[in-house]
Amino acid sequence: MQAPCTIEFPGVYTASACPRFAIRSIEDLFATHGRSFPVGRGASLYAEETAADQVYLIVAGCVRVGRYEADGKRQINAFHFAGEMFGFEPGRRHRFFAEAVSACELTVLPRATLQNLAALDGALARRLWGHAEDELQRAQEHMLLCRQAAVSRVLHFIEGVAERLGDPFEVELPMSRQDMADHLGLTIETVSRAMTCLSANGETSTTGARRVRLRRPHQLAA
């Protein structure tokens, strides 16, 4: 066990259980205990049903997480970007696959390390719980998207990516039309038509297929 970074006894813990170690952040933890490595575009990080004994943090790049249906269709559950953790699931085996959308720099940490530290550190455990809740919230928001029109879904998606990548007005989409379609529950043709429609309406202006400039940032568009 490594030396702790900081000592914190927030809130409820001061008078009750006795954490001895506290970690400043999940990023610090990966930096301290993790191992970094690069992967190429399209690389498989883990497949469905494989052992979930590693947790990942993205240093740079974009990762898609999803599953293949019995009929062979691919469902992309979520995209993850730099600074985001993925691969931390409750079961022993992954319920989803993870693949690199673009070339990535990743950091991995044994799942057991993370869990042991969380057991010692209430603040870390709460951060992990917050992470699970964030995923839940995102999944629920995504669920509700299903009933909106295709164009709205595509716009909403692009706005979300732009916001998460730091510039709410302009974004270089790292994923293909097929990735977007499999995420939004559409076909590649419909995504393409939606992009054309958005450009025609003046909502966006595109240079090439991947670079998109947005007229309005996320909140105003809704």
Place this chain on the structure above:
Amino acid sequence: MQAPCTIEFPGVYTASACPRFAIRSIEDLFATHGRSFPVGRGASLYAEETAADQVYLIVAGCVRVGRYEADGKRQINAFHFAGEMFGFEPGRRHRFFAEAVSACELTVLPRATLQNLAALDGALARRLWGHAEDELQRAQEHMLLCRQAAVSRVLHFIEGVAERLGDPFEVELPMSRQDMADHLGLTIETVSRAMTCLSANGETSTTGARRVRLRRPHQLAA
């Protein structure tokens, strides 16, 4: 603070932190610390954006959780049945509303009580984490439904309700067609037509609009 129910030191906790209290189950916790009361059909339990300072357990009945969109459309995120907990959200305010689909018997617990106990009790904390993951899984399954045909979605929904209510072959649906439609992302007419279609195909036989007998249980139908 009440006396503990049982003392457990499972797994990782034996050699590290020092929980003093452990709860047999979330149900026990509600039974010990909660307050029970009945509500009538259609009653509002909480609205969107109201303070999320209570957590609920259903003793009997059915509850719908969802939100109203800006355009007035209602989206039902999930139905909850007897034995299920709801209302436990990460933020200070509810992101969804909750209403009684049928007359219900509920138990409420202050959210702070649950969180304090979870901070003391690793096993309880893990159960709550598992609860969030279950919700996540359900949201993801629901996402996958969006791309299936209307009839499949309705059948899948009825099978799920039947299974959760205890008899995989026959079920009395507690919710209206409108509730089903708002949950499945369909219109009330399409749900009705799907029901008719299922009856015509021999997948189901109905007596009245709410009581449905299923030809095949959940797994075989898929």
Place this chain on the structure above:
DNA sequence: CGGTTCGTTGAGATCGGTCAACTCAAGTGG
């Protein structure tokens, strides 16, 4: 009996999927 709510059925309009052709950019190898 009339009113209300819930559910069903029908006809036309619309949205998105399917199939197919085409453009465009980036390699590759002669």
Place this chain on the structure above:
DNA sequence: CCACTTGAGTTGACCGATCTCAACGAACCG
């Protein structure tokens, strides 16, 4: 330098599933 290939993206024509609007039927309750 050019022909060829490959993958990604766009566009068009057509069709089917679902939505919309509307009327109708059934159960319930005063």
